[in-house]
Amino acid sequence: MRILExxxxxxxLVGEEIGTSNWMAIDQERVNLFADATDDHQWIHVDIERAKKESPFGGPVAHGFLTLSLLPPLVNDIFKVEGVTTRVNYGLNKVRFVAPVLVGSRVRARVTLKSVEPRGEGRYMICNEIAIEIEGQDKPACLAQGLTLYIL
Structure with a gap:
C-alpha cells in the first residue's frame, strides 16, 4: 500500500497512475451471496450447469454490479492519505462493463488519479479513473470514474 503524507x-500526482491492488478471487460463493443480497438470481450467475451449457461465456459470470461493488476494497488496498479522517463514497461519473468476469477468475484495480478539487474547509473531491482488470485478460472487466469526498 502506498502511503501519502x-x-x-x-x-x-494528478494525471499519474497511483498503483494496483492485490488480486481478489471471484468464487461462486461470493457470486451467490451477491445474488441473495440483490435478488438477482439470473441463471448466468448462479446456475453453474446451465451456464456451462448455455452461456456464451462458457460458465457462470459475476454480476457487473458485483464487480463494481469491489471498488472500495480494491482501491483501499492501493493507497491511503494521512490526515484524512473520513472518506465518503460520492458516486460515479461513468461506468462501463467491458468484459465478463468468469467465476474462478481473479480481479484487481488499477487507479489513475484524475483530479483533486477543494470543496470547502478541509474537504476535497477526489476523482479516480479505475480499471478492474481480469488476470490473464487483455480487456478489463470494468472501467469507472469513482468520486470520493475526503474530509480532513
Missing part, C-alpha cells in the same frame, strides 16, 4: 502530496 497529505492531500497536497496526493494533488501532486
Amino acid at each position: 497529505n492531500v497536497e502530496e496526493l494533488q501532486s
